[in-house]
Amino acid sequence: MAELDDQRLDELLTAHFSRELDRHIGRAAQAFAGRAKPPRRIGFAWWIAATAGAAASAALLFLYPNPRLGVRVPSRISPDPAEAIAQAPSAPYVQRAITWQSVDEGTVLLANGAPARQVRQQELQRIRWYDPLQNAEIEMTIPQERVIFVEMETY
Amino acid sequence: MDESVQELVCQSRRGDAAAFAQLIARYERTALAIAYAACGCADLAAEAVQEAFFRAWQRLGSLRDVARFEPWLAQIVQRSAVDQRRSASRQPVARLSESHTDPRQPPDPSAELTIRESSDRIREALAALDSLSRTAIVLRYYEGLPIKRIAELLESTPAAIDMRLMRARQELKRMLNPAPAPAR
Numbered sequence: 001m002a003e004l005d006d007q008r009l010d011e012l013l014t015a016h017f018s019r020e021l022d023r024h025i026g027r028a029a030q031a032f033a034g035r036a037k038p039p040r041r042i043g044f045a046w047w048i049a050a051t052a053g054a055a056a057s058a059a060l061l062f063l064y065p066n067p068r069l070g071v072r073v074p075s076r077i078s079p080d081p082a083e084a085i086a087q088a089p090s091a092p093y094v095q096r097a098i099t100w101q102s103v104d105e106g107t108v109l110l111a112n113g114a115p116a117r118q119v120r121q122q123e124l125q126r127i128r129w130y131d132p133l134q135n136a137e138i139e140m141t142i143p144q145e146r147v148i149f150v151e152m153e154t155y
Numbered sequence: 156m157d158e159s160v161q162e163l164v165c166q167s168r169r170g171d172a173a174a175f176a177q178l179i180a181r182y183e184r185t186a187l188a189i190a191y192a193a194c195g196c197a198d199l200a201a202e203a204v205q206e207a208f209f210r211a212w213q214r215l216g217s218l219r220d221v222a223r224f225e226p227w228l229a230q231i232v233q234r235s236a237v238d239q240r241r242s243a244s245r246q247p248v249a250r251l252s253e254s255h256t257d258p259r260q261p262p263d264p265s266a267e268l269t270i271r272e273s274s275d276r277i278r279e280a281l282a283a284l285d286s287l288s289r290t291a292i293v294l295r296y297y298e299g300l301p302i303k304r305i306a307e308l309l310e311s312t313p314a315a316i317d318m319r320l321m322r323a324r325q326e327l328k329r330m331l332n333p334a335p336a337p338a339r
Contacts, residue, residue, distance in 0.1 A: 017297035024201035031205040119264040
């Protein structure tokens with residue numbers, strides 16, 4: 001490996017930081033959107049409207065009791081995102097994220113006596129989708145693992 | 156700090172979440188750089204940045220001078236990163252820190268090993284620097300910030316940052332240079 005000059009050091013550092021940090025760009029905005037709620041300011045008119053609405057709902061329930069009212073529990077959740085998409089009345093969402101990680105397990109000798117580095121590659125596939133028919137959000141995680149041998153140079 | 160940022164800060168203080176989201180978009184890279192320098196791990200840095208922006212949103216009312224938003228945010232990010240590092244050391248977990256997220260194909264293991272070795276050496280070299288120099292280096296090389304802006308963010312002087320950067324570069328070069336081959 002050649003000695004590091006200024007330009008090579010600049011390239012090395014820039015590439016390293018990009019590789020480490022670029023994949024996290026956008027996460028803060030997403031997290032903020034999910035957590036932040038603007039301060040609630042409820043005016044007097046809102047209190048009157050809400051109270052009147054609640055009173056009207058209570059009166060309706062009292063006057064017209066309906067035995068069918070109750071919490072609806074999804075009877076069957078679609079196990080397949082493709083099925084959920086096909087049945088969706090409007091555009092559904094499906095999120096798919098695959099993450100790989102390689103673990104270097106050191107040097108091993110292959111059957112022919114050649115040295116190789118054993119790398120265990122782990123894969124985690126996460127699929128998340130919304131089934132509009134059942135009004136349910138489903139998440140599926142599929143782990144996989146494979147072992148790869150990387151040939152080493154011998155001198 | 157330009158006027159548009161000050162306006163966004165003022166709007167955010169009035170509870171405008173959309174304005175604050177614009178501030179996040181504008182400062183996310185800077186925050187990531189500061190957090191990464193403080194905790195040395197990209198995953199922890201990302202979590203620290205999320206937490207820091209949320210804390211900043213909640214505490215915007217305590218910011219007395221709107222023009223000092225940047226150093227104020229930088230301090231929150233630094234503290235959040237230190238908290239993350241501390242809590243991670245108490246609860247060690249296996250992290251997918253070297254993960255590859257291209258869904259089209261798995262990475263080439265050989266190339267990945269080379270990159271990992273290089274990354275490990277750079278991380279070790281960065282860890283050997285003092286905190287201010289490390290932060291200046293990450294802001295310079297990741298964000299590409301000029302020395303004057305780094306000095307403003309870190310509440311230092313441009314001359315001091317310039318000196319830190321120069322020494323840090325020399326130190327990194329020394330540590331990252333391959334060891335000379337043994338004489339036969």
